[in-house]
Amino acid sequence: MHQKLSFSLLILISGLFLFSSCNNDDDEISIPMGFTSSSYQKEYELLLGSDTLTIQPEILNLPEEARFNWRLEGQHLSGDSRLNFVPTEAGNFILDLVVSTISDSIHRTYRLKVNDPYDLxxxxxxxxxxxxxxxxxxxxxxxxxxxxxxxxxxxxxxxxxxxxxxxxxxxxxxxxxxxxxxxxxxxxxxxxxxxxxxxxxxxxxxxxxxxxxxxxxxxxxxxxxxxxxxxxxxxxxxxxxxxxxxxxxxxxxxxxxxxxxxxxxxxxxxxxxxxxxxxxxxxxxxxxxxxxxxxxxxxxxxxxxxxxxxxxxxxxxxxxxxxxxxxxxxxxxxxxxxxxxxxxxxxxxxxxxxxxxxxxxxxxxxxxxxxxxxxxxxxxxx
Ligand SMILES: [Ca+2]
Ligand SMILES: [Ca+2]
Ligand SMILES: [Ca+2]
Ligand SMILES: [Ca+2]
CATH class of the missing domain: 2.60.120 (Jelly Rolls)
Incomplete structure (x- = not known):
């Protein structure tokens, strides 16, 4: 009795699993996203008041519904796939990007050094x-x-x-x-x-x-x-x-x-x-x-x-x-x-x-x- 139930449950679970993956295959491609290259420019030096930082990472298998979240020191900065950032203060900052869908996400980190032209x-x-x-x-x-x-x-x-x-x-x-x-x-x-x-x-x-x-x-x-x-x-x-x-x-x-x-x-x-x-x-x-x-x-x-x-x-x-x-x-x-x-x-x-x-x-x-x-x-x- 106990064994039989477990067996039926297993069939039921596998069936559900099969059903849901079939469903996935129908309306979305489940190949994970990825940056086209594992090497990228990680550090940027900018001049306050003159420079704009533009970054547009190339991403493979990017689904249309993917969301971009550029963050500066953890604070949301931009939701664009191509970042255009004009620094407003001098200093060292961590910039990061998370690209995500409901089921997938990729992440990258950059270091920014913003120089005050007056110091230079x-x-x-x-x-x-x-x-x-x-x-x-x-x-x-x-x-x-x-x-x-x-x-x-x-x-x-x-x-x-x-x-x-x-x-x-x-x-x-x-x-x-x-x-x-x-x-x-x-x-x-x-x-x-x-x-x-x-x-x-x-x-x-x-x-x-x-x-x-x-x-x-x-x-x-x-x-x-x-x-x-x-x-x-x-x-x-x-x-x-x-x-x-x-x-x-x-x-x-x-x-x-x-x-x-x-x-x-x-x-x-x-x-x-x-x-x-x-x-x-x-x-x-x-x-x-x-x-x-x-x-x-x-x-x-x-x-x-x-x-x-x-x-x-x-x-x-x-x-x-x-x-x-x-x-x-x-x-x-x-x-x-x-x-x-x-x-x-x-x-x-x-x-x-x-x-x-x-x-x-x-x-x-x-x-x-x-x-x-x-x-x-x-x-x-x-
Ligand atoms: Ca000048
Ligand atoms: Ca005069
Ligand atoms: Ca005069
Ligand atoms: Ca004065």
Whole structure:
């Protein structure tokens, strides 16, 4: 009796087993998944802010319903078969992948080393370092009364190197200079970091906007991400972002027509004191030149003796509350923002761009055009 029951049970179990495997064979292939090769790249070194990690392992017998689970330090990262990962912090991380179906799963592990470009490419101050500008990377002024004349040539730009005695005009809105130092300017906590000298006076402010960049790919070129230093007017209504102007070369001493991204047409007006062509003749663009950026609106007073009021803080060639005590405008790298005006934490910067931030004709003063006389690392002055 006991034996008979066991025998029947065995038949029943084998029958069930047979039935279920037949069933499996009908609607799914039970060949297990596998990576095409047992050897694979297990370690990756990435640069924070520049590199994207892409991994797409080849898998044999991959059923359509297989699920991918990429995990970074055990946290789900992606469910895609092809991983595209942009690291957001430096450090060493374990990345793993599990590909699974209800009945099967395969697994792989990778090691990631994410480097902070600042640790790799930071250039320290040495005993030979200068506090002043060491290199002019670009000078592209907008049209203005001093352009192609005193204060408006490539030679005047080069003259800014090494001290603060020269004067350079950036012309009307958008015109710019890009320069660097022989070391990285560090972002000092709770402190201003560098100073830009201008020729502002009470009633004569011509606000220039500053952008900064760190040489994150370490190639010595200013081809990295730029961040604007948002001054007081960046937080005020009326300021225009993603603004643009195109100027046309009149080919002679004549008003320089411009059109902006709001379809406004106007001119940089000539005056009797400067009788050359105001359109820069030493740049690549011979007939038209365009600029992009932010436009701020200082108050221009044209009654009686023309004057331009200062903006509160954060601009160059701007006679703000601190200007007189420093003889220039002190800048804090902590003011850096991205395109969406989110504050960005930078440990230091290698490149500085200054561009004229306002546009207008201020009577006998001529066009609003930022001037700079040099720049210095505040950490070396104190
Ligand atoms: Ca700072
Ligand atoms: Ca670079
Ligand atoms: Ca000026
Ligand atoms: Ca000025």
């Amino acid at each position: 490419y930071y250039r320290p101050v040495t005993e030979n370092s200068s506090e002043f500008i060491s290199k002019i990377i670009a000078y592209k002024p907008a049209p203005g009364q001093y352009i192609n004349s005193t204060y408006g040539s490539m030679e005047d730009a080069i003259d800014l190197i090494g001290d603060k005695t020269a004067t350079l005009s950036l012309g009307a809105w958008g015109g710019y200079i890009i320069f660097s130092f022989d070391h990285t300017i560090i972002n000092r906590e709770e402190n201003k970091d560098f100073i830009i000298y201008g020729n502002a006076m009470k009633g004569l402010s011509e606000p220039g906007i500053v952008k900064v960049s760190f040489d994150a790919n370490g190639n010595g070129l200013a081809d990295d991400e730029w961040y604007e230093l948002a001054g007081s007017a960046h937080y005020k209504e009326g300021t225009l972002f993603s603004y643009g102007i195109t100027y046309s070369n009149p080919g002679e001493y004549a008003n320089v027509a411009w059109v902006d991204s709001e379809a406004v047409q106007d001119s940089v007006m000539i005056n009797a004191y400067h009788t050359q062509n105001y359109y820069p003749l030493f740049i690549e663009e011979r007939s038209k030149m365009s600029f992009q950026g932010t436009r701020v609106f200082p108050k221009i007073n044209l009654d009686g003796f023309a004057s331009i009021d200062a903006l509160e803080w954060g601009y160059v060639d701007n006679y703000d509350a601190d200007y007189a005590s420093y003889g220039g405008n002190t800048m804090d790298i902590d003011w850096a923002v991205d395109e969406q005006m989110n504050l960005v934490k930078l440990q230091g910067i290698d490149f500085v761009k200054v561009y004229t931030g306002a546009q207008g004709n201020a009577g006998w003063l001529g066009e609003i055009s930022t001037e700079i006389k040099g720049a210095a690392d505040l950490s070396m002055l104190e």
